[in-house]
Amino acid sequence: xxxxxxxxxxxxxDITVKGLQAVKSCSRVYLEAxxxxxxxxxxxxxxxxxxxxxxxxxxLVEQGADQILEDADVTDVAFLVVGDPFGATTHSDLVxxxxxxxxxxxxxxxxxxxNAVGCCGLxxxxxxxxxxxxxxxxxxxxxxxxxxxxxxxxAGLHTLCLESLVTxxxxxxxxxxxxxxxxxxxxxxxxxVIQRRKEEGMTxxxxxxxxxxxxxxxxxxxxxxxxxxVSCDLGAPLHSLVITGRLHPLEVDMLRxxxxxxxxxxxxxxxxxTYTS
Amino acid sequence: xxxxxxxxxxxxxDITVKGLQAVKSCSRVYLEAxxxxxxxxxxxxxxxxxxxxxxxxxxLVEQGADQILEDADVTDVAFLVVGDPFGATTHSDLVxxxxxxxxxxxxxxxxxxxNAVGCCGLxxxxxxxxxxxxxxxxxxxxxxxxxxxxxxxxAGLHTLCLESLVTxxxxxxxxxxxxxxxxxxxxxxxxxVIQRRKEEGMTxxxxxxxxxxxxxxxxxxxxxxxxxxVSCDLGAPLHSLVITGRLHPLEVDMLRxxxxxxxxxxxxxxxxxTYTS
Numbered sequence: 221x222x223x224x225x226x227x228x229x230x231x232x233x234d235i236t237v238k239g240l241q242a243v244k245s246c247s248r249v250y251l252e253a254x255x256x257x258x259x260x261x262x263x264x265x266x267x268x269x270x271x272x273x274x275x276x277x278x279x280l281v282e283q284g285a286d287q288i289l290e291d292a293d294v295t296d297v298a299f300l301v302v303g304d305p306f307g308a309t310t311h312s313d314l315v316x317x318x319x320x321x322x323x324x325x326x327x328x329x330x331x332x333x334x335n336a337v338g339c340c341g342l343x344x345x346x347x348x349x350x351x352x353x354x355x356x357x358x359x360x361x362x363x364x365x366x367x368x369x370x371x372x373x374x375a376g377l378h379t380l381c382l383e384s385l386v387t388x389x390x391x392x393x394x395x396x397x398x399x400x401x402x403x404x405x406x407x408x409x410x411x412x413v414i415q416r417r418k419e420e421g422m423t424x425x426x427x428x429x430x431x432x433x434x435x436x437x438x439x440x441x442x443x444x445x446x447x448x449x450v451s452c453d454l455g456a457p458l459h460s461l462v463i464t465g466r467l468h469p470l471e472v473d474m475l476r477x478x479x480x481x482x483x484x485x486x487x488x489x490x491x492x493x494t495y496t497s
Numbered sequence: 498x499x500x501x502x503x504x505x506x507x508x509x510x511d512i513t514v515k516g517l518q519a520v521k522s523c524s525r526v527y528l529e530a531x532x533x534x535x536x537x538x539x540x541x542x543x544x545x546x547x548x549x550x551x552x553x554x555x556x557l558v559e560q561g562a563d564q565i566l567e568d569a570d571v572t573d574v575a576f577l578v579v580g581d582p583f584g585a586t587t588h589s590d591l592v593x594x595x596x597x598x599x600x601x602x603x604x605x606x607x608x609x610x611x612n613a614v615g616c617c618g619l620x621x622x623x624x625x626x627x628x629x630x631x632x633x634x635x636x637x638x639x640x641x642x643x644x645x646x647x648x649x650x651x652a653g654l655h656t657l658c659l660e661s662l663v664t665x666x667x668x669x670x671x672x673x674x675x676x677x678x679x680x681x682x683x684x685x686x687x688x689x690v691i692q693r694r695k696e697e698g699m700t701x702x703x704x705x706x707x708x709x710x711x712x713x714x715x716x717x718x719x720x721x722x723x724x725x726x727v728s729c730d731l732g733a734p735l736h737s738l739v740i741t742g743r744l745h746p747l748e749v750d751m752l753r754x755x756x757x758x759x760x761x762x763x764x765x766x767x768x769x770x771t772y773t774s
Binding site: 226228229230231232233234235236237238240241304305306312313315316319327329330331332334335336338339341344345346347348349350352371375377435470471473474477 | 754
């Protein structure tokens with residue numbers, strides 16, 4: 221059996237009881253190590269599980285899948301993923317290889333940024349398409365994420381922006397140590413697009429939510445205008461940025477809990493039940 | 498401290514280790530009992546936790562919040578929610594009352610249908626707005642969910658349709674025992690809209706995914722045309738229906754694992770990298 225086990229978002233104890241039981245029963249346990257990070261490292265997990273972990277980097281997962289699946293028809297193998305196994309990044313390819321080899325697989329789910337972001341007070345129902353914000357370079361400054369945000373906002377929907385985690389986002393085979401985009405950097409890139417395009421859609425006063433280390437004990441949430449978030453310090457990675465769409469009064473009340481001074485002052489009533497910025 | 502603890506989607510062991518530790522340390526533990534269900538009941542959870550649970554029905558949560566929060570500034574109180582505390586239904590109101598009363602709160606996240614649905618093979622990135630499908634009556638047949646599905650499909654996005662769980666969806670105060678909408682019923686209502694409107698957007702041949710008891714050991718996934726899903730038996734609740742948008746070839750490969758015969762035969766290549774139905 222191949223177990224795909226979500227580790228959740230915080231530390232070693234964010235694994236589910238079912239997941240922990242599976243880890244303890246497996247003869248080999250891989251830790252997927254290139255799409256996300258926990259606030260604790262491999263050693264802390266090994267100590268907590270009482271088990272050695274095999275780090276699965278991108279090369280191993282993409283080229284060494286046979287190695288991961290070896291004997292998985294007769295023994296149990298676990299593949300651990302931060303968040304949910306089908307969260308921010310899919311591991312469909314590994315699953316398909318297992319299926320094709322006649323190896324049964326089982327998914328043990330957990331929280332991921334895609335659902336845990338609801339704790340900022342915005343309704344998950346009201347999110348549109350998720351976007352990725354990549355690091356710009358001197359010559360490569362894609363703006364497609366901005367178009368998607370505006371499309372969502374036109375439909376009244378919020379947008380979860382997942383920040384770049386790795387630098388090999390263009391399919392390059394040269395792996396550099398991961399860089400983590402901060403909320404400040406994402407907000408700054410957005411403001412540059414806004415200033416260049418001068419279109420409607422969103423402004424520097426649009427209410428946004430910066431989230432850091434979501435789901436961990438060191439979680440930080442800051443609600444402010446895009447302008448305010450350029451300079452607010454959210455500390456260590458991982459960061460995510462949410463651009464609000466139409467806001468229900470209950471969402472506004474929840475945002476207020478973590479809001480910067482005056483962040484919610486410029487909301488406009490759309491009808492008797494919603495606001496926008 | 499008020500703990501909001503997600504129970505995940507399957508049975509008692511789908512709670513996280515951190516969540517279980519919190520449950521054991523709390524002096525009162527409430528089980529939110531009107532927005533969702535696990536595959537196990539209150540008694541199974543009580544036995545697993547070694548603790549009595551207080552059922553929190555809608556009245557208690559909406560009118561008796563003070564009771565839930567009583568002494569939570571000096572003792573620990575847990576509020577258990579199937580899925581994630583901020584998943585399909587928000588408990589923002591309880592959180593706001595805690596904040597206003599100066600009671601600290603902590604969220605312990607878990608999987609919810611909003612992220613676990615990724616296991617069907619469709620990328621979470623490519624989902625648009627989530628819609629709710631409510632039970633039609635003789636005189637009340639809202640179609641707004643169909644418009645949202647078409648809007649998502651136009652943008653190439655998949656749609657997660659959450660099926661009705663309760664019957665008091667129009668804010669009535671008469672609570673009937675919960676009825677659970679099946680994938681068949683949701684598909685049937687959709688087909689009625691399609692036949693009445695005769696517009697473009699989606700057809701009876703659009704590829705859909707029926708999901709039952711997501712995240713539990715009895716999980717069932719069926720991929721078929723909307724027409725096929727009207728008659729496929731997915732068994733006990735809860736059910737969800739996903740309407741596909743533009744499909745990446747890897748998504749098609751994943752869907753094939755659970756597909757009905759010929760379900761994916763009528764996909765049309767849009768460009769070199771995507772399909773639609």
